[in-house]
Amino acid sequence: MAGNNLKEVSAEYLLFEAKREEKFITGSEAVKEAILRANVDLAISYPITPQSESMHLVGDLYAEGYVKDYFRGENEFAVMSEVAGAAMAGVRVFTATCGPGTLRAFENFPMWAGSRLPIVMAFMTRGVNAPLTIQPDTIEMSFLLDTGMIMLHAENAQDLYDMILLAYDVAEQTSVHLPVGVFVDGFFVTHTRQKVKVIVEDVKLKSYDPSRSPMPTIDMETPPFRYMRDPFVMKSNFISYAAHASWQQEVIAAMYRSKKYLEKYLGSLIEQTNTDAEIQIVASGTAVSQARAAAKILKEEGIEVGIIKIKSIRPFPTEEIKDALKNAEKIVIPEFNRAGWLAKEVASTIKNNDRIVHGPRVYGGMTMPPEIIVEVIKKGTLIGV
């Protein structure tokens, strides 16, 4: 295997020290570059636009000997169960999907978190039916907020590359051991070329160590072999209710414990510019790039606008957002979806949330010209909604 020619290194070395070079590549190619370094044992694919190309390229890595096993599953529900079975047996996995595929697979996501599986997967977000759409839209993130999964939102191909790699180290911490979804806006990032600094040294992430799992690895090598005393969750008594409830609380606690590991790589879970401005834009994903363009236009007109980029949606940077917005007079939250899930999150976090303008929102594949953000900021309210 060609992968054997890469030296195993720590996640810290991989992300902070390994030699990098700038390449002009698509978001899909950035996924391939990340998986090349991630030392993945098993990757399972299923086609859906705009995700497919990423998993084609991961398939190439398998053919080239950098991923040990790879196949196309029968549907997304099955694929998510297949990677679950593999993760339970103690190997590192990767998969990706989006939109309708995410919904087809849905029952698996809370099961992954509840089973404490350190699965890393990418979501190249897309709208959901009906009517049929293949276009970028982040609505699926709204549905996934309470699955127990860690959710990172990439703004560009560089974020996508770095987030996939750091996700493995965060997911595999004993005190975390949860799935991580790396979300990226389909087409806008996957199908455009950008400058990405990728690792060029002959190194890869050190292998997954199943003995670090807080749950017994299902391999008949890791006692106890009878690790469940009763099918407690199905009994109708208070002990079984309490067992389920405390288990769920522990999943959420584990997710919040991931924060310090995420911060090691991401700095803060938010990134701020122009912190003192009275007008603040809060955004995630490519909406951040649009916000930057809008801020530039406004600056030329003498209007100062701050930008708060949220990198981690789960865990949500509650304290950071409270602090960052304490003096803001107007808060604008542009989003690529109908639900406005980010605006709802922020509204439930800060005081005096009537400072928030919920929007602009575009969906169904529409682009978000910076001018509409500018207009919302100037009018202080939504137009035409």
Add this chain to the structure above:
Amino acid sequence: MSESITKPNPYFKEYLPQEYKDIVEKEAFKKNKSFLDLGVVKELLEEHPLCAGCNLALSLKLILVALPNPEDTIIVGSTGCSSLALAQVGIHNIHSLFGNQNAVATGLKRALSIRFPDKVKDVVVMAGDGATADIGLDMTLHSWFRKEKITTIMFDNEIYANTGGQESGMTPCGRVVNMAPKGKKFSKINMPEIAKTSGCDYVAAVSVAKPKSVFSSVRKAILVAREIGPTYVQIFTPCPTNLKIKSSEAIIVAEEKVKQGEYPISEYISPQAEEYLKNLGELSQ
């Protein structure tokens, strides 16, 4: 696994549950047991919460003694009555969702092949008729099409027992059950035939009333799945609770229905599997 793994640390031994000590000390992991060992060696199934007279529970016991290599066997289950009993088994087993058992087993088997390339790890799926032939049928079939080296065992009680006796695809035509108030309108799914045409190298339909045939078909199925290809065993386990028959008569029903030709018994062995079993000789009995 090696024996040293299960041997309790002497300092902690007194804190281990008695069943665990029993499993280790009373030869529960002994290889190549016979069904006559039931009640003699320590069984892998502890006291279980299934109904009195449950044929599924009995067939599970038979399956567990038939495992050719229990210390390196992993069971993948599914939601349903069997998941209540599997939680009581002293072997690593998975319950994740309803119907995804063959997909989970696929990932698990491939992962174990990566981690233990020189070791045999038997992956055995055990699930109800609803899980195998209805909600999970696509995944059952695709694991066979892909030739995954796993054994699929169906507890065929011909009904969704755990949710209160609704029609499944395995319910016989005409039977009046919940959600089929005027009787089931189509035939029982012919899973053994489907298994055969979908690539299984060993297929058997047996009745729990014939312990020896349950035992030998399970053993053959697991051995063939190691080297040749996917295998399928369907065990007739009529449900006393939902059929509203006396607990003591449940096993008689399992016998009578077969005698009256209401439950077809069959066995198929592919030529490669036949050859392989012949070379194994006694082991496969």
